[in-house]
Amino acid sequence: MRFQPADMLGRLPEQFFARLVGKVAAKIQAGHDVINLGQGNPDLPTPPHIVEALKKAADKPKLHRYSPFRGYRFLREAVAEFYRREYGVTLDPEREVAVLFGAKAGLVEISQCFLNPGDLALVPDPGYPDYWSGIAIAGAEMGRMPLTAENGFLPDYSMLSARQLERAKLMFINYPNNPTGAVASREFFRETVEVAAKHGILVVHDFAYGAIGFDGRKPVSFLEVPGAKEVGVEFYTLSKTYNMAGWRVGFAVGNESVIEAINLIQDHYYVSLFGAVQAAAAEALLGPQDCVKELVSTYERRRNAFIGKLREAGWEVQPPAGSFFCWLPVPKGYTSESFADLLLERVHVAVAPGNGFGEHGEGYVRVGLLTEESRLAEAAERIVRLGLFSPSVN
Numbered sequence: 001m002r003f004q005p006a007d008m009l010g011r012l013p014e015q016f017f018a019r020l021v022g023k024v025a026a027k028i029q030a031g032h033d034v035i036n037l038g039q040g041n042p043d044l045p046t047p048p049h050i051v052e053a054l055k056k057a058a059d060k061p062k063l064h065r066y067s068p069f070r071g072y073r074f075l076r077e078a079v080a081e082f083y084r085r086e087y088g089v090t091l092d093p094e095r096e097v098a099v100l101f102g103a104k105a106g107l108v109e110i111s112q113c114f115l116n117p118g119d120l121a122l123v124p125d126p127g128y129p130d131y132w133s134g135i136a137i138a139g140a141e142m143g144r145m146p147l148t149a150e151n152g153f154l155p156d157y158s159m160l161s162a163r164q165l166e167r168a169k170l171m172f173i174n175y176p177n178n179p180t181g182a183v184a185s186r187e188f189f190r191e192t193v194e195v196a197a198k199h200g201i202l203v204v205h206d207f208a209y210g211a212i213g214f215d216g217r218k219p220v221s222f223l224e225v226p227g228a229k230e231v232g233v234e235f236y237t238l239s240k241t242y243n244m245a246g247w248r249v250g251f252a253v254g255n256e257s258v259i260e261a262i263n264l265i266q267d268h269y270y271v272s273l274f275g276a277v278q279a280a281a282a283e284a285l286l287g288p289q290d291c292v293k294e295l296v297s298t299y300e301r302r303r304n305a306f307i308g309k310l311r312e313a314g315w316e317v318q319p320p321a322g323s324f325f326c327w328l329p330v331p332k333g334y335t336s337e338s339f340a341d342l343l344l345e346r347v348h349v350a351v352a353p354g355n356g357f358g359e360h361g362e363g364y365v366r367v368g369l370l371t372e373e374s375r376l377a378e379a380a381e382r383i384v385r386l387g388l389f390s391p392s393v394n
């Protein structure tokens with residue numbers, strides 16, 4: 001018997017990465033040496049002192065039991081201390097911190113918490129596709145905020161209609177940005193707080209790449225800006241900062257009423273993370289931070305190696321200011337998909353077509369700096385060998 005799933009499942013957006021993974025797997029199976037820069041999976045291991053903390057904690061029988069529902073107090077305190085140390089932001093560990101099973105789950109759940117069917121949510125376009133999933137599950141509508149080279153890949157709030165601003169209940173923003181690599185200024189966040197306060201919009205700032213800013217520029221937390229807690233929350237994850245993507249540790253911080261709603265929905269989905277994972281997460285946040293500095297320099301070296309070669313060959317690409325993604329405009333005559341297909345077919349370099357991140361992603365491909373520098377340099381050389389990018393062609 002085949003059972004008919006609920007209508008909600010039919011509303012979910014296509015998981016376009018699944019299609020990309022299939023194409024890459026077929027090429028590898030055919031015996032090609034594929035350099036896969038299409039996905040966003042950090043390639044480096046978790047720093048050893050964090051793994052050690054997990055091992056030690058795993059030996060403690062007390063931690064084998066169910067965790068308290070909203071996570072151990074020691075982890076919420078570690079989060080508060082991390083925000084104080086890194087951003088000078090004060091948080092109440094009881095009321096302003098929610099522990100998450102990775103930021104992804106929280107970013108989907110928040111739409112379920114705050115959107116009713118027919119409500120409007122504003123999303124960046126291009127943007128991280130999981131924002132759309134929660135909106136679809138809630139049966140709400142999406143208003144797109146275009147991120148273009150002209151506006152520095154920041155939403156231009158003056159382009160939103162009065163009706164959109166009046167209807168919008170919630171707004172997602174994300175800096176350092178996936179997929180464009182843009183970083184936001186404090187001034188942009190100030191403007192965001194102003195718009196949100198004026199129109200009663202809940203701001204959800206996705207700070208997944210909060211640690212990854214280049215050229216000596218440390219990304220700003222949304223909560224650093226006065227009034228931010230009044231209108232919003234910030235999502236953070238250990239996946240990128242500490243190479244812990246497989247561990248599934250994230251948290252949301254900020255507005256008390258929003259944290260309460262996230263905690264409430266999570267009480268119904270989960271208990272909380274394995275206690276030993278929580279102990280290791282606290283060690284990540286409070287322990288030595290040299291690993292983070294090293295990580296950022298590694299990505300910066302990779303960025304320079306990759307982008308440098310492309311620019312030398314005449315492809316006018318901008319280096320990302322943060323995140324580990326490069327956002328590259330495709331040459332004339334190609335679409336995102338046709339150019340991504342060409343790179344995979346002809347030179348066995350996999351990249352993500354920009355249209356997978358929204359209609360304004362058309363005309364770009366996203367490259368993840370998630371393999372060794374030498375492989376990235378080789379990927380750039382292979383692309384250059386196609387001969388598409390002499391200064392006169394581009």
Ligand code: PLP
Binds near residue numbers: 104107248250
């Ligand atoms: N937000 C953005 C923009 C991301 O790129 C990712 C992961 O790729 C996440 C959130 C989710 O992070 P997590 O591993 O904590 O679920």
